[in-house]
Amino acid sequence: MRMYAKFILEKKKNMPKHTFFILLAFVMFLSPAMAAEKTKPVIIGDSFPYTAFTGEGVLYKKGWTEAVREINANGGLLGHPVKVVSRDHGATPEEGLRVAQDLVIREKADVLAGTGFASITNAIANYTGKEKIPFVTMWNTTDAADGKQNDYMFSVISSESLSVPLADYAAKLKVKRWALIAPNFAYGRLVLKKFKERLKKLRPDVVFVAERFPTVGKINAAGEVMSLIKEKPEAIFSGLFASDFTAFVRAGNQRNFFDDKVIVAPEAGRRVYTKMVGKELRGTWCVTGDPEVTTEGPAAAFYEGFEKRFRSQPDGYVYAGYLIYKFIFAAIEKAGSTDPDKVAKALEEVELTTPLGIIRMNPQNHRSNYGTWVGRLQPTETSAKLVDWEYKDAAPYLDFD
CATH class of the missing domain: 3.40.50.2300 (Response regulator)
Structure with a gap:
């Protein structure tokens, strides 16, 4: 924006006065809009049975909180900060679907994440598949041998693992x-x-x-x-x-x-x-x-930082929350945008370097190799x-x- 203003000022003496003021007003009008666009967040819509699974929910949230802290500390995604809108989706498919729709329609979520109960996961997966919204969930409780549930759903944990x-x-x-x-x-x-x-x-x-x-x-x-x-x-x-x-x-x-x-x-x-x-x-x-x-080896910084912030060691639910969001962030970066088709395609291709080693998605069944x-x-x-x-x-x- 400064470049355009400088250009107009340099050309001022060679243009009619009224043209100069029109151009200057145009630049001043655009400045706030461009600044707002630059700070517009990437929105992740999160849902989990936080009340029904209190202990698991606390741990899962610690995991994704750590992932969000890391990405925002390093400048966000594509120059934008990451914002998480988190909801408790209750214990029924109807309530889970209502929460997912609210996150997409009212909160303008770019990607959905989380869930716990299989019936709710499936209800949200059916919705996001039809609406073409990337959805990265903790669990997939369908048989991996049957392949992916749809093109937009991805899971960190599988029953087979x-x-x-x-x-x-x-x-x-x-x-x-x-x-x-x-x-x-x-x-x-x-x-x-x-x-x-x-x-x-x-x-x-x-x-x-x-x-x-x-x-x-x-x-x-x-x-x-x-x-x-x-x-x-x-x-x-x-x-x-x-x-x-x-x-x-x-x-x-x-x-x-x-x-x-x-x-x-x-x-x-x-x-x-x-x-x-x-x-x-x-x-x-x-x-x-x-x-x-152990706090030794290449993952030492992660473990030490986590223990310092949360006064506890990470566990399986922490890793799941962390990996869900790391997959989302890596896919958006690889896609170069939040375009849902590009993000879904990128989720099939990204490889994460994590405290647990290399974690990736199987493009055939959309499950990760996160083990146990x-x-x-x-x-x-x-x-x-x-x-x-x-x-x-x-x-x-x-x-x-």
Whole structure:
């Protein structure tokens, strides 16, 4: 703008007075509009069941807050600051869809992010697919073998990344009789299905003596435990989470159900759960979870900075929030704009250099190779810690090239 004003002033003596004032007024009129355009934010519309999943929501938000802090500290996206408009989308597909529509129509979100419940994720994915709005979600609870859900939906975590490595772990155990329990919705049924398929492939001799699917958030834990006891399993697969998981653990302990048994449980090793019931665990728990992180190596600055700002170590939900937003930012930068088609195409191509290594999307099924830590839980006086763990990249389970 200064360049144009300087040009007009230099040419002033060679132009009629009225022309000079018209041009000068035009430049002055454009200046505020151009300044406003320069500071117009890139808007991310975020939704999550923050009330229903309080502990997980706090951690997820820490992750995306850190990603936003990083990008804005480095000048934003394409010269624009990043603004997040965050909503609690409740626990029903109808409410989730209403929130998504509000974020797009009223808040003018360029990209949507977040979600928790499978039914809500699917409702928002159907909407964003039809409206051609990029949508990067924490979970995808459809089978990766069926391919991408639509051209605009991408997921950081897949059910396969949790259940398949645990089945590999379980196949090495000297047990044959398995009882299985998981919540009665898309995530629970898929994670149980994938575990069964993989374990049976590796160990044809195993027998599944029971399958239970309690309603999510409404488990009759004592009744479920009594039903499983009757089947005399040697090992239990539990896909339960949140309050259902803690209720199941306590009901099982009261009846000595877990004593001398192996329990395989995706998500049970997350700190949000080990802080609640970790010290109460009985039996041998093989889980996916959160190890104690090291502040050495190339990721040291990230870990040290995170601990300083949040006074805690990052965990799986933190990483998920962080990676969702890092994918969005990298895609917008690669696309050179917030054009939805260009951003969706870029999401298939970007590679993130992260504290966990290189993370990318599979262009065929739109899942990332963000993996999980598999190990054994060791109770402590106040909690439980993940020991003998190994990080399992999800790429081998998702048909990455």
